[in-house]
């Protein structure tokens with residue numbers, strides 16, 4: 001379903017109205033490759049898996065996403081300062097960054113939104129994040145008043161118009177952040193799940209979809225047991241997701257789940273996982 005995008009001409013030839021290529025994007029001598037998750041000629045979803053050099057940066061691998069609808073675009077979880085240059089270069093091949101409408105932030109962690117100041121300076125985008133975090137975001141900037149460009153998403157979520165499409169910010173509170181949203185694209189039928197579904201693997205593995213769910217579990221289970229708050233919350237989330245038409249679950253770390261069968265494997269797994277406060281005991285709270 002998804003495929004690697006090799007050349008700008010390849011993409012620009014099939015997506016009317018998209019900005020001409022910035023021929024060959026390179027960072028640290030490495031070619032930046034976007035994975036095309038969806039493309040119907042007008043509406044495009046792209047994933048960047050290789051912008052963090054895990055070895056050189058001693059940082060966890062993370063993914064960034066771009067949704068384009070006609071002349072409009074939104075970045076989802078653009079990341080911190082180490083991914084800014086690569087994402088900026090990589091996205092120009094599909095969409096002019098100066099026209100960016102939104103940054104959609106699942107929560108306020110550094111790997112999600114620490115590059116905020118650069119995006120605020122170089123674009124006129126608005127940032128959407130849980131209202132719990134809206135007043136914390138200025139700490140990622142240099143102090144200039146951006147309050148008219150930072151929009152707090154209410155707890156119940158909201159619909160975000162993007163060109164002719166509508167992206168849904170769906171509640172994912174406590175997975176793992178207290179004020180947490182995921183972004184559902186009804187055109188592509190993709191749910192961008194932030195840290196939910198994350199796996200801790202290298203970028204060259206992360207860009208491929210999960211093919212063997214059971215073999216993938218060891219790369220997810222430690223993270224979810226510690227970062228997700230409880231089984232009760234996971235079950236609420238699964239109940240909500242089962243009501244959506246989801247063809248792909250795309251987390252912000254590691255590999256994605258493609259197709260209804262694999263999406264359901266993940267939902268079935270997380271629905272039954274004991275995690276967070278479920279497994280904490282007094283032993284976890286003893287002064288060293």
Ligand SMILES: [Fe+2]
Nearest residue numbers: 107109176195
């Ligand atoms: Fe996080």
Ligand SMILES: [Fe+2]
Nearest residue numbers: 111195252253
């Ligand atoms: Fe994360």
